[in-house]
Every structure is written in structure tokens, then in C-alpha cells.
Amino acid sequence: MACINKNCFDICLETRTNPNGGVELVVKCNDDCSSDFNVLPFQACFDTTLNNDFTYSTELVALIKR
Structure with missing residues (x-):
């Protein structure tokens, strides 16, 4: 029998524009x-x-915008 644990985290996805071109995600x-x-x-x-x-x-089961 497998053990399953569900964890949820509050996260912030921030986009930063690089002045030299490109985008960074944090x-x-x-x-x-x-x-x-x-x-x-x-x-x-x-x-x-x-x-x-x-x-x-590990599987991402939900990504919900707050």
C-alpha cells in the first residue's frame, strides 16, 4: 500500500525583464x-x-491563482 501526502504552498511568480534582453522568472x-x-x-x-x-x-495536482 502506498502512502500519499498532499501539500499546498502559497507562491508568487514574479517576472523580471532583463535590460540586456530576455525575461527571468522567479x-x-x-x-x-x-x-x-x-x-x-x-x-x-x-x-x-x-x-x-x-x-x-511527486505530482503537481493544482495550480490555483489566488
Whole structure:
């Protein structure tokens, strides 16, 4: 029988524009999201499964905009 644990985290996805070209994405965990236009607040939920043979897997089961 496998053990399954669900964890949810409040995260902020921030986009930063590089003056030399390109975009950088930054994920901040459990922080209060700023009100900047380039910050998106989400709740990310994961299922982590531990199998009988001690192998494990992690799956993103929800990504909800807050």
C-alpha cells in the first residue's frame, strides 16, 4: 500500500525583464506577494507518493491563482 501526502504552498511568480534582453522568472515561496503588475499569486498543491518498494513520485495536482 502506498502512502500519499498532499501539500499546498502559497507562491508568487514574479517576472523580471532583463535590460540586456530576455525575461527571468522567479518563484517565491510563502511570501506575501507584492502588488506589482509583474507578480502573480498562486497556490500550488502537490501529491507525494511513497511506494512499498521505497520509490517515490511527486505530482503537481493544482495550480490555483489566488
